Amino acid sequence: MxxxxxxxxxxxxxxxxxxxxxxxxxxxxxxxxxxxxxxxxxxxxxxxxxxxxxxxxxxxxxxxxxxxxxxxxxxxxxxxxxxxxxxxxxxxxxxEGVSANPRMTAALCRARDLGLGVGVLSNNVVEWKPYWTAIIAPAGRVDNVVDSCEVGVRKPDPEIFRLAEKAAGVPPEDCILIDDLAENCAAAEECGWSAVRFRDDDQILRELSALAGVHLS
Structure with missing residues (x-):
């Protein structure tokens, strides 16, 4: 990678x-x-x-x-x-009243500062965009957002992973999905991606740091 x-x-x-x-x-x-x-x-x-x-x-x-x-x-x-x-x-x-996960937004910021590509790959809803984008605003800039309601396909459909690769301009082996659903992680891996399933902050930061080759916690 x-x-x-x-x-x-x-x-x-x-x-x-x-x-x-x-x-x-x-x-x-x-x-x-x-x-x-x-x-x-x-x-x-x-x-x-x-x-x-x-x-x-x-x-x-x-x-x-x-x-x-x-x-x-x-x-x-x-x-x-x-x-x-x-x-x-x-x-x-x-x-209403929902705030971003501070450790994950910090990890995103650190990954970006270390020169890694960062994106959001989400199944989401047209009417919800103002709310969820405001929630993650503290994380700052991301390189790409692939939103199911905008592209007409949702995880775990393989097509959404192909669209994400195209948006980032990278091959599948350079992509890592961080997701809380096992079926989405499995679908990403079937498409040639790496994937880490989120269970808790300590676990995900440990596993993601090892996979990405940088210290994100």
């Missing part, structure tokens, strides 16, 4: 871990993580794909998706109070 390009996922890597985000959302809405996961599972069954896929591919508006989420929650939990759930402006509510 020559000069590697580190591709950071947003949700669960540059953001706080997903369980923390679900807990924070419960504080805002009264909807528990278990209730959310059950509703998302039902939506996935209805869509025949991942629950977030329609909005992460830009095929459905946030408003319609959130309305379907509310309907799934109501069907599963008829007595659940949904009065605090914002179906119009779901992303604003979801990201």
């Amino acid at each position: 020559s000069r590697p390009v580190l591709w950071f996922d947003f949700g669960g890597v540059l953001s706080p871990p997903l369980p923390d985000l679900f807990t924070l959302f419960e504080q805002k809405t009264g909807i528990t993580p278990e209730q959310m996961h059950a509703a998302l599972s039902r939506m996935g069954d209805d869509f025949g794909t991942a629950a977030l896929a329609p909005i992460e591919l830009g095929a459905m508006s946030e408003r319609e998706w959130a309305a379907r989420l509310a309907a799934a929650l109501a069907a599963l939990h008829p007595d659940l109070d949904l009065s605090r759930l914002r179906t119009d402006g779901f992303g604003a509510q979801w990201f």
